[in-house]
Amino acid sequence: MSVATRSARETVEIRLSDGRSRERNPASILFLIALWFSLFFGVIVLVSLIVDTAISGAGRFDANLFTNYESKLDKSTTGFRAGILGSIWLMAFTALLAIPLGIAAAIYLEEFADRRSRFNRLVEINLQNLAAVPSIIYGMLAVAVMGLLGYQFKGIVLGGAIALALLILPVIVITTREAIRAVPQEIRQGSLALGATVWQTTWRNTLPSAVPGIATGTILGLSRAIGEAAPLLMLGMAMVRWDPSSIESKVTALPMQIYHLSSMPQEEYQVAASAAIIVLLVMILGMNALAIFIRNKFQKSW
């Protein structure tokens, strides 16, 4: 080893390990603390809310909570059967309305629409905006639609499903478009080069490949819908003490029932509402977990 090389190495060693690191100067540390504080502030508020709710509802995690209707006579056994079943019914019909519409709209926009046309660009911009519209607006829209359909009382399964479907439609369209766009162009070209039509290519190749992404987006959309009370409030959903039996039966939803009971002065109702909030949270977390599971299990690497 020559003298020149050795001295160069020594210089580098001195320069690289002088014991000071710019990662550890006071400004960096201060900034890091600020970031940690921001993170903890959000998380702590959320965690303390959940824990507080769970503690106050702790006395009511019993079978009555799920099997009983709301009771004025025996307030300590009041249950959320109507709300839970109502929410399930609403979700089913919301999915029935929103999924085919949303997927069809997304397929049109991604695979068939001429992206340069002014009309399609307008549709795209509006879709982005619709996803940010407050949910109560969709309630008003559903009231209008139900009025056009000729329903006097609008707080029925159909009304709620229309409101919630309108609410999550933009979410489903946007996530489905992303899932379709993630399918490589080469796959489409390979199919078209074999003499397949665009429709065959979409139906047999693009859509099956996009199903995991579409399922994930749809479930996330539905888990947003299940927590909504505002649009249902607009429809005038009332307290019910029976199970829904058709799309025209009066219905309530879990968030509606929680809202209703937590505004009552009686202690028993407050406790029941807290317990129901935890039930609702578990339902939403369960749906989100399912979405993540589907995404991880079926996602493709191209």
Add this chain to the structure above:
Amino acid sequence: MNKTPSTITITPDHDPYTPHGTENSVSQLATPVRDQPGELPLVPPDPVMDARDLNVFYGDFHAVHDVNLKFGRNDITALIGPSGCGKSTVLRCLNRMNDLVTGARVEGAVNYHGQNIYAKGVDPIAVRTHIGMVFQKPNPFPKSIYENIAYGPKVTGMKVDNMDDLVEEALRGAALWDEVKDKLKQSAYGLSGGQQQRLCIARTIATRPDVILMDEPCSALDPIATSRIEDLMLDLKQDYTIIIVTHNMQQAARVSDRTAFFTARPDETTGNRTGLLVEFGLTSTIFSNPRDKRTEDYISGRFG
């Protein structure tokens, strides 16, 4: 042996189909037994396809200028040239895949058995069932090997008596059968790159096309996989007419009967490069005795 063989040396007695000594052994594997090049007529007498005054535009951009080409039956025609010379664009015009590019416009005519495929009333879907295409990157469908082959016949509504037989025939035709016969139900994504590309070729011949277009089919493959595809092309030309775009001049020399050399000419005002055909002829002539200085520069490695 020649000491400087990295490009094909132009000497009168040099046979361009036999690579020089230091060429890798793969190219020797792929060296076909050929007819005497001299027996081929200069221009294909009975072209399956021909392009007349073909011009392609992407929006305002003039991509290809006045291309005239004839593709002979059971010939392998190679389209070569530097990047951006429009050879892939020309290839994609031959089965109307350019229709899928927004803003693409084609002028002139591409005749298939005398019928202009750009004439009014011609269905591009029908064109593509006669003129298949294999792409640069292997693009099998995310389905089983069997489904990949059966896809084309299914979507085109081909009458198939026994799909199993057709799948076997196509896989044998693409020299893939022995490697995959025990895993037909497995995903095509489990195959190697070279196998995937042969699957794509099998998928194309399953629809019984007349012409197969290949857009740099070996550019994503290793030399061994490349040589297998080249062998396959020479087998396939017994039944099909093949048109191949390649960046690999040795490949063009090894497999093709006729070669078209393209180059790009920059526009004086905009600087956009427009592709044009420089020379078209027998591969032996193009590589040993090109008429145009630009062809000679390119194939001898002085340009591009």
